[in-house]
Amino acid sequence: MLRVSSEGIILYTNNAGSHILNLLGCHVYQILPEPWLKMVDNALHNGRTITFYGEFTLHVYSFTFTPVKEKGYVNIYGLDVTQQRKRMEQELLHAQKLQAIGVMTTGIAHELNNMLAIIDGKIQMLMQENKGRKKLLNELRLIQSSIKDGAEIVRRMNKFTTEKEDREGFVAIDLREEIKNTIDLICPKCKEHSERKGITYTINLDGVKHVSCINGNPLGLREVLINIIYNALDSMPEGGTLSFSTREENGSVVLEISDTGIGMDEETQTKIFDPFFTTKEYGMGLGMSIVYGTVNRHGGKITVQSKKGKGSTFILSFPIVKGSQGITKNYAPGKGMSDKKGG
């Protein structure tokens, strides 16, 4: 905090303020630099608070100039907003990348569709012309079925990129139930995998408490959970614990998913939501970018906390549906689900 007279003389500073003065290259009882003087003048003249952002080497500050007209000075409050700024910039970057990938895929899907349609037409023609030739017909049918597979992939690609703000299929969802269902769905596969490798995964649901419903697409949310869970299992090649917890915080439902796996360094954490970013030999690098897009479409947020060798925690938050009390079909309200699952 700094206090500056109408002439721009620095009357007072606290510790944090002296740091700012250092950065500005001036001292108490001296005059503020020119652009700041203008703002002091402005704030005093108009009697209005002015806010601006200043960048010094590695830090971004938000400065608020609050005029105290009767005393003829201005109080300047500085707040280090570097972290918030970084997060916002990263979010913007992810959004832009997703948008770019959307444009790209729509283009590719369109071209592929045209090509597949031509091949399909020609195949049908050949089939008509060669009705008596059984062997050839069989081969053509094989090609036709591959074309169908191709068309399906194109359809899914298109769906992924055009599913923007489509909230039509949204219903009230009890995350607790969704977690349980998803685990039931993929458990057999995990079990088979862990038995084959002779390792143990423990799934800890102790922290999964009763929370309000959120609005969402059940399939989309399931895909989110599956992607996070598969990554977590990948990160624990020697086995480990996957923990879930839910809570309510500031009008949102917060879901945390933690693993005891290999963890991530800083660089991986900043790139994790980028399309095609992968550190795996056979990875596609699309899972987390899909997760990011889906969480965003749900009006939610996702962040990751991790340390190399110390496991990772994904923190997801979704706005609560007003007036919802959660659907508690399978569980007693207020209790955590404590069915630990090995396997």
Ligand SMILES: Nc1ncnc2c1ncn2[C@@H]1O[C@H](COP(=O)(O)OP(=O)(O)O)[C@@H](O)[C@H]1O
């Ligand atoms: N739970 C996790 N623990 C460690 N690293 C992870 C975890 N989840 C994601 N990652 C990192 O993020 C990268 C991107 O993940 P993802 O988009 O799902 O693509 P893929 O799984 O195909 O590599 C992974 O390659 C991995 O490096």
Ligand SMILES: [Mg+2]
């Ligand atoms: Mg993945």
